[in-house]
Amino acid sequence: MTTNVLVIGGGQNAEHDVSLASAAAVAAALRMGDNAVTCVTIDRDGIWRADGIPAGVSAAESMALALPLLARAEVVFPAVHGPLGEDGALAALCALAGVRVVGSAQRAGAIGMDKWTTKLVADAVGIRTARGRLVCAEDIGDVEFDGAVVVKPASAGSSYGVSLVRDDDELLPALRTAARFDRRILIEEVMRGREIDVAVLREAGGIRWAAPPLEIHAAGLFDTAMKYDGTAQFTVPASLGGDELAALRRAALAVFDALGCAGVARMDFFLTDDGPVLNEVNTMPGLTAASQVPRMFAAAGVAYPELIERLVRGALKG
Incomplete structure (x- = not known):
C-alpha cells in the first residue's frame, strides 16, 4: 500500500x-x-x-x-x-x-538541540561531558577562562559559530562569533581524544540499536568548512577494542533513552584514555547518502534507501 x-x-x-x-x-x-x-x-x-x-x-x-x-x-x-x-x-x-x-518528538528535539541542557541530562545518567560554563551574550565582555577552550553557541548545528581559542586575544572574537547564532554561549575545556560518532536507530518494533561507530580524522577543529568541503576523512567502522566499542554503545544508548529520542540520532563522542566523553547530540542529523549516519548504517548492511524506509515505517508504528 x-x-x-x-x-x-x-x-x-x-x-x-x-x-x-x-x-x-x-x-x-x-x-x-x-x-x-x-x-x-x-x-x-x-x-x-x-x-x-x-x-x-x-x-x-x-x-x-x-x-x-x-x-x-x-x-x-x-x-x-x-x-x-x-x-x-x-x-x-x-x-x-x-x-x-519521523524522528524525535518535540521534547527530545528541544533538549538535544540545547548543548548545555544535553550536558545536564548526560551527567545525570552518568555519561561524562567536558567541563564548561554557560554565558549570556550580554556578559561576554566580562568572561575570563584559563587555558585553551572551545566556544560554541548553545543551540546551533553543523559547527556554525564554533571556535577553538588558544589565547586571551582570541576569546572575545570567538564569543562574538558564537553570539551571532545564539544569545547563550557554551565555553568548554578542550578534550584530548579520538572523535567517534555513534548512530542509534529505533526500529518500527521499538528495538533500538547502534550502528558501527565512525571515526573522524581532523587536524584541529572539525569545523563547518571541513564538514562540507570534502576534506573530512572518516573511518567506518572505527578501529576499536571490544571494551571501547561496548562503552561507546552503552553511552550512546543511555543518552538516546534519557533524551527520549526516536527515529535516528547521532551521538558525538571524544574517546579519551578514561572512556567516552559526550560532545553533542543530533536528533535530525545530515541524511544524504554521504553523511555520517548513512555511512554507519551502510557498514551494518543497511543501504541508504532501506534506512530512510525504516525511519518512515518506524514513524508509522509510533
Whole structure:
C-alpha cells in the first residue's frame, strides 16, 4: 500500500542548504519505494514553498496554505536541521495536527538541540561531558577562562559559530562569533581524544540499536568548512577494542533513552584514555547518502534507501 509522505526541507537557520540536500536525498530514496512523496521547502525568511502556494504571501499565510499538505500526509519527514526544525518545532506542529512524524518528538528535539541542557541530562545518567560554563551574550565582555577552550553557541548545528581559542586575544572574537547564532554561549575545556560518532536507530518494533561507530580524522577543529568541503576523512567502522566499542554503545544508548529520542540520532563522542566523553547530540542529523549516519548504517548492511524506509515505517508504528 502506498504511503503518503511529506518531506520538509530548508529552514530558517544557517543549516538551510544542508537541510535542502538532506531533504532532496530523502525524497529521492522514498520515491524508490512504495511512497507518494510531496516536498515543501521553508525559505530562510520562514515562507513555505510548494505547488499551489503563490508568491508574495507572508510566512504565516504560506504555512496556512501548506496545512492541507500536512493533513493529507500519513507521515511527515522533517529533514530540517538546526533551530526551528531539529529543535522540536516541526515535531510540535505535527503533534498538534495529529500527523505522525519521523524522528524525535518535540521534547527530545528541544533538549538535544540545547548543548548545555544535553550536558545536564548526560551527567545525570552518568555519561561524562567536558567541563564548561554557560554565558549570556550580554556578559561576554566580562568572561575570563584559563587555558585553551572551545566556544560554541548553545543551540546551533553543523559547527556554525564554533571556535577553538588558544589565547586571551582570541576569546572575545570567538564569543562574538558564537553570539551571532545564539544569545547563550557554551565555553568548554578542550578534550584530548579520538572523535567517534555513534548512530542509534529505533526500529518500527521499538528495538533500538547502534550502528558501527565512525571515526573522524581532523587536524584541529572539525569545523563547518571541513564538514562540507570534502576534506573530512572518516573511518567506518572505527578501529576499536571490544571494551571501547561496548562503552561507546552503552553511552550512546543511555543518552538516546534519557533524551527520549526516536527515529535516528547521532551521538558525538571524544574517546579519551578514561572512556567516552559526550560532545553533542543530533536528533535530525545530515541524511544524504554521504553523511555520517548513512555511512554507519551502510557498514551494518543497511543501504541508504532501506534506512530512510525504516525511519518512515518506524514513524508509522509510533
